[in-house]
Amino acid sequence: MDRGFVRLVDFMGGDGAVVQAARVSLGQGLKTPERDKRLIEYLMEHEHGTPFEHSVFKFHVKCPIFVAREWFRHRMASYNEISQRYVEVQDEFYLPDRLRKQSSKNKQASEFADFENEREILNMIRKAYRETYSVYRELLSYGVARELARIVLPLGTYTQFYWTVNSRSLMNFLRLRMAEDAQHEIREYAKVIYLIFKERMPWTAEAWEKLGKKKP
Numbered sequence: 001m002d003r004g005f006v007r008l009v010d011f012m013g014g015d016g017a018v019v020q021a022a023r024v025s026l027g028q029g030l031k032t033p034e035r036d037k038r039l040i041e042y043l044m045e046h047e048h049g050t051p052f053e054h055s056v057f058k059f060h061v062k063c064p065i066f067v068a069r070e071w072f073r074h075r076m077a078s079y080n081e082i083s084q085r086y087v088e089v090q091d092e093f094y095l096p097d098r099l100r101k102q103s104s105k106n107k108q109a110s111e112f113a114d115f116e117n118e119r120e121i122l123n124m125i126r127k128a129y130r131e132t133y134s135v136y137r138e139l140l141s142y143g144v145a146r147e148l149a150r151i152v153l154p155l156g157t158y159t160q161f162y163w164t165v166n167s168r169s170l171m172n173f174l175r176l177r178m179a180e181d182a183q184h185e186i187r188e189y190a191k192v193i194y195l196i197f198k199e200r201m202p203w204t205a206e207a208w209e210k211l212g213k214k215k216p
Helices: 015-026 033-045 050-054 065-071 118-141 146-152 167-177 184-200 202-212
Strands: 005-012 056-064 078-081 100-102 110-112 158-166
Touching: 005 184, 015 033, 015 050, 015 202, 033 202, 050 158, 050 167, 056 065, 056 167, 056 184, 065 158, 065 184, 118 146, 158 167, 167 184, 167 202, 184 202
Parallel strands: none
Antiparallel strands: 005 056, 056 158, 078 158, 100 110
């Protein structure tokens, strides 16, 4: 993305926390790395999800509003977003690198395509951004409240939020948003989040790739 980011703010738990949560029912804890890793694979294969809720990620995300609205559909998490009622919106809007056309196979999906007039179309988007932001600034200059002036801003406006999510819900997010039929923009964010997830919980990420990624 041209102006967005994902960064890990905080993390609690890890693969070991999953194992501890699973074995507490037997009054046991960590054992050998080999046995602990096998247990994670067992939990993943048999869909014992609650132990994965004991590892938690906190992310700071900057993305276009239309991406955030898809993101917020994942309700098993906590969100706090920057408020356009309190803060004046910056001149930051998402401009795609390439245009896409509607998919011929999926009514809600798109696919990259070559447009003869692509530069002209992208300039149309730029112009729309400039015009709407100019109106927004003019409304503020007249004394219109921020919470009302914002109504003219487009879905391509960048927003920021904090996202706190346990690894069970995170894996569900990744399964849906890394899928081929997910919207391109949110899929790019999901790929980065997966790399962070894999770094912090390598055993769980490996088990998810093998056993959990394609489950409904």
